[in-house]
Amino acid sequence: MSESIDYINYSCYFTVFREGEQFVSYNALSMVISGEMELNDGVHRKIFRKGDVYLVRKNQLLKFLKKPGEEVGFKSLSIRFDDDLLKNKSAEEHFSLPERPKTPAFINVSEAKHLKYFMESLLQYQDLLENKSPELALLKQKEALILLFGHDPSLKNVLYDISDPYKIDLEGFMLKNYHFNVKLDRFAYLTGRSLATFKRDFEKIFGIAPRKWLLEKRLQEAYYLLEKGKKATDIYLDLGFEDLSHFSFVFKKQYGLPPSKLLL
Structure with missing residues (x-):
């Protein structure tokens, strides 16, 4: 089961699940609620468990493996950041990308406790979000960005990079x-x-x-x-x-x- 709520997504699986298409077309902040999420970008592999929070980068190749717990299904909560939002925020801050970042397709931000508390708080708004409240969803997207950049300002180099990939080897x-x-x-x-x-x-x-x-x-x-x-x-x-x-x-x-x- 996976319910899309504008740009906030709540997922639940009771069996092991792999994504068929392994291309990430959006930036997203996610938290594992129960079970395990294994991510592998071909170089880095990590298992995220209950309470772990991570950022997934846009335009990346990434393998997902969602595993339920022994007595509970796999559950996660994600906030997607669309390009228009990031473009507007970048323009508001007069941000200039110094260079394209060379980081893994996913970034572990579990050490930022305030991000975990924020993601947990979103569970309290589930009914509102499921009823398609765009104003609340947008507010929470912006709040997530503020918390992310407060934790690590260099993440702007990751999230504000919304241009198409350039020609590479x-x-x-x-x-x-x-x-x-x-x-x-x-x-x-x-x-x-x-x-x-x-x-x-x-x-x-x-x-x-x-x-x-x-x-x-x-x-x-x-x-x-x-x-x-x-x-x-x-x-x-x-x-x-x-x-x-x-x-x-x-x-x-x-x-x-x-x-x-x-x-x-």
Whole structure:
């Protein structure tokens, strides 16, 4: 169950849940109410538990794993910050971005107790927010920004950076992020290219179409991990495959045997 309340979102899951699309298109402040949230941006991995608060950055590749507790479901509360709000706040402060920040896709702010108290207080407004009170939602968004910047003024460099990604090294980016389950237009956008330019540049670099390269790269990694004793059920999602049956089918087509046979 997930109920969207303008830009304040309350989520609840009673089974383990992974996001299918692993592209973050918004900035958000979140708190785990119960259960666990595991985040992995390909470099940094962290598990957040009850009471932990974290900031998720826009235009990032990020894997989510929501785990319920033994006796309770997974519950979380999130505030999304839309671009118009951030643009207006930035203009009000005459803010000038010194340079684009190089930080993980998520930032742990659990040490800021006042942010935890603030997020907990939002639970008291749940009925109002569920009834679509835009004035209250906007007020709480602004309050969250004030508290965030009070905790760490450098977070303005993160949240006020709302421009589109600039053109970056495509080869290095793809070698680092091939295992994320996103569409080609997401990869193109994150490397600062149109889809057509992305495909053209990709084939110049790798000598192969991006879809074919992604499949082969993921299968090569799968073969390596299976040889190391990993199970197909433990790796297929982490390598960007949407379901086990499709992974088994393409693996057998590529290597002539199903993944389970490689373990024998």
